[in-house]
Amino acid sequence: MEDERSTPYRGNCHCGRYRFELSLPGNIKTAMACTCSLCVVKGYLWIMPPEGSFRVIRDDGRLQEYTSKAMSDKFCSHCGTGVLGQHLYGPMRGQKMVNVRALQGVNPFQLDVTTIETDVITETDTTKTDTTKTDVKGLAPEPPKPLVFSCHCGNLRAELDHPIQEYKVKEDNCSLCVRVSPDPQRNEYVMDSVSYSLHQNAYIGVYPTKDQVTVHGREHGFEYYGIKAEATGRKWSSTVHCKTCGVFVLNVIYGPPLSIFDKLAPDRKAHALEVYYKNTSLLPLNVRALRGSYESIDIQRSDEGTEGYEELLDPWRGEGVWVHDG
Structure with missing residues (x-):
């Protein structure tokens, strides 16, 4: 009892x-x-x-x-x-x-x-990166090496060729998502969620554009779109994890089909498309996957909560039987 x-x-x-x-x-x-x-x-x-x-x-x-x-x-x-x-x-x-x-x-x-x-x-660092020294006397210094965001086993990696200080770095306690979609009924923007998974995966996000990032080992990753997205088919963004170690390295933002914006009033459509193109140009990275310490980075925290997530799991026990651990 x-x-x-x-x-x-x-x-x-x-x-x-x-x-x-x-x-x-x-x-x-x-x-x-x-x-x-x-x-x-x-x-x-x-x-x-x-x-x-x-x-x-x-x-x-x-x-x-x-x-x-x-x-x-x-x-x-x-x-x-x-x-x-x-x-x-x-x-x-x-x-x-x-x-x-x-x-x-x-x-x-x-x-x-x-x-x-x-x-x-x-422990041993398993990241597959070049560590050759290049500071040879008399030669012009080489440009800074890109920042490496890597899963633990090193199979899935992303390289950022700009200093991270150029971006805002955010940690949200909610499932705050980078996807923004228009709601024709309310004529405004609402977030369609990869949702609480960002909270569960301890996401700290930096938001460079796609042309500033090079991804290696993409074939070693799997994508997760979120409960709502999988139920409705609105797979407009995803989190990408390593198949081997499970580490969350990056987001992919696909956005909704452009036809969805036709339901908006003309004055709203222009702004919606502006948001759409801005968001789909991004390739967010998980700062926790950054090789080296990120303690000196200024991280903006936002405590948004997770309201509404639990309802997505109803019924809690489903139709299956209980499975007890041994």
């Missing part, structure tokens, strides 16, 4: 193909962040649930495991959300952990986060 003083939580990957429930002694007010490279690039915030408090509600078999030298995690191979983890080294070694960002009703901006140092000697 569940303790009357316990607090129930629902958790899931964004697409809902993996769902679970937690029963914890009180509200979640704290979490742990780890300094290992996999935790950093995925923005993981961990809690260690008590034994017997975790139960799986739905499992469609889409969780995929990836192991670095420091830890092993499980992410959804459809939407990319990291859900579970276990460190192989360091103070949290052997502990079964749940990603707080995968829980409903928990605002990571309001948590007291403790940083756990993991021995970096156990």
Whole structure:
């Protein structure tokens, strides 16, 4: 029987193909962040649930495991959300952990986060980049090398040929999306969502144009469009993750078909098209995937909330049977 003083939580990957429930002694007010490279690039915030408090509600078999030298995690191979983890080294070694960002009703901006140092000697940078020195005396200095945004295994990478200080860098606690679409009924712009997945993937965005970015290993990535988009066919933007390690590296903005703007009044259509062309010229990158430290970058935070997301997962238990963990 569940303790009357316990607090129930629902958790899931964004697409809902993996769902679970937690029963914890009180509200979640704290979490742990780890300094290992996999935790950093995925923005993981961990809690260690008590034994017997975790139960799986739905499992469609889409969780995929990836192991670095420091830890092993499980992410959804459809939407990319990291859900579970276990460190192989360091103070949290052997502990079964749940990603707080995968829980409903928990605002990571309001948590007291403790940083756990993991021995970096156990890790090796796997990024496939040229590290040859070029500062030869007497020769003109070469132009700065592009900034590299990479997944953990190095299969999916993007290079930005402009200093990141030239752009606004944003972190949203919502599913604030780069897609903007016209709503003919209200004659205004609304956001069609890749939605809460940006929140679950700990997205920090920088927004260069496509001509400023070179992508390598695109064939090693998979795209996720969001629950609404997959239900309606409006696949107007996506998040791109590495098939092997699950790291979210970039966004792709396709935009709606141009015919949709014909439903707008002429004075609104011109502005809508201006927004459309501006957005579709962008190739947003996830700053967490930036190789090297990004702590000195000025990051603008916006706490927008996740209102409306949970309703997309109804019915919570669906038509399937419960699957209990062992």
